[in-house]
Amino acid sequence: MSRTEEVQTKYWAYEILSGGNKDETAALSSALSTSTIDLNPHQIEAALFALNTSSDLGVILADEVVQLLLDNNFDIPQIGSIVQVKGTKGVTNAGFPVLFVQHLNLLNTCKNPTLLNLKLKELIILKNKVETILRNALQKEGAIEVSTNILGKARGTSKIEPFKTQDLYGSVYFLKFTHEMELKKIIVDTQLPIFEIGKVFRNMGESRTHHHEYTVLEAQFPYKTLSTTLTFVEKTMKEIATCLGCNSFSEIPRYTMREIFKKLGYNFDSLTPDNQKKVYKTKVKRSLGPFFLTNPPAEWSPLTLENNDGTAKDAEFIYNGIGLAHICEEKTDAQEIERSLRKTAKQPEDVDVDFIQKMYLGLPPSTGLAIGVDRSYMAFKNLVSVKNSMINTR
Helix, strand or coil: CCCCCHHHHHHHHHHHHCCCCCCCCCHHHHHCCCCCCCHHHHHHHHHHHHHHCCCCEEEEEEHHHHHHHHCCCCCCCEEECCEEEEEEEEECCCEEEEEEEECCCCCEECCCHHHHHHHHHHHHHHHHHHHHHHHHHHHHHHCCCCCCCCCCCCCCCCCCCCCCCECCCCCCCEEECCCCCHHHHHHHHHHCEEEEEEEECCCCCCCCCCCCEEEEEEEEEEECCCHHHHHHHHHHHHHHHHHCCCCCCCCCCCEEEEHHHCCCHHHHHHHCCCHHHHHHHHCCEEEECCEEEECEEEEEEEEECCCCCCEECCEEEEEEEEECCCEEEEEECHHHHHHHHHHHHHCCHCHHHHHHHHHHHHHHCCEEEEEHHHHHHHHHCCCCHHHHHCCCCC
């Protein structure tokens, strides 16, 4: 196509708007007459360039020009269609980038681009960013990502009810509700700092903050203390909050269980154990935060080391009424671990014997960490339900 002077494009714009003759400009007239874009010489030139392209070469133009043709039912793929294109890059006389198409295959036609699930698209992108933040932060600390078994032969000794399944031969298995046990087995064998990001399953019904399955990060750090891990968690959670558009806090305060009870108008020591737990569940955990809650009663964390005052070396990060992270220094005495597990087991066979045997080989001093990925997304995006933070295509 020869160089088009500015005066010509202005003239053609006038001709198109006033009806014009049935020549190459008229081929574009009906489309332009109903368009919502502002005509300018560059757009006229680009459209004429497309119309003048030889029959064995096509041209794909960007933004307004393509939309203009789409809106007026020109025979080109709709927005959202999937095409396979082969060609060479080029530019128009006005400098606009184009693609000289040699082959174009329409792989899939999008009948209605308005049906695209933009909320799901945003969720997938942002959750990927959250998991990337977690991975990068842990890898900077020297931790290595692992993937452990989902199915186990022991029910477990927690109050959490697991999902139960069996294979074709009748062997019974339970879906794991935590990564903790498998990670600790690896720590015994390797003494490596490790972490896992993956699904866990809990057969406990659904609520605003609970679901049958959800994504959680769990990590084990040999030879790290609660204090240093809290600093790591604070920095990481701030980064996640910023990524999700939540900049409502800078420094995260730390309160002991007794201090937070006092702030809420309760005397922790004057309450019965049952009432302590009731206030914790209905008042403390529903506080807006953000804050770290430290030093719960030792009996609340049977696998956690104790402080001299009978509290646990344990901390929880609470924000927007949801517990998002849990950090604790792990018990290493195998006899104490076995005693705690057998005490809380509903049936003797619920105890993971393989785990106990590993603990007798020697668990190094370690700090455990758990961060709920779905819950963090829910809290920082201020969503109504944890379901809204999960990728669901149903």
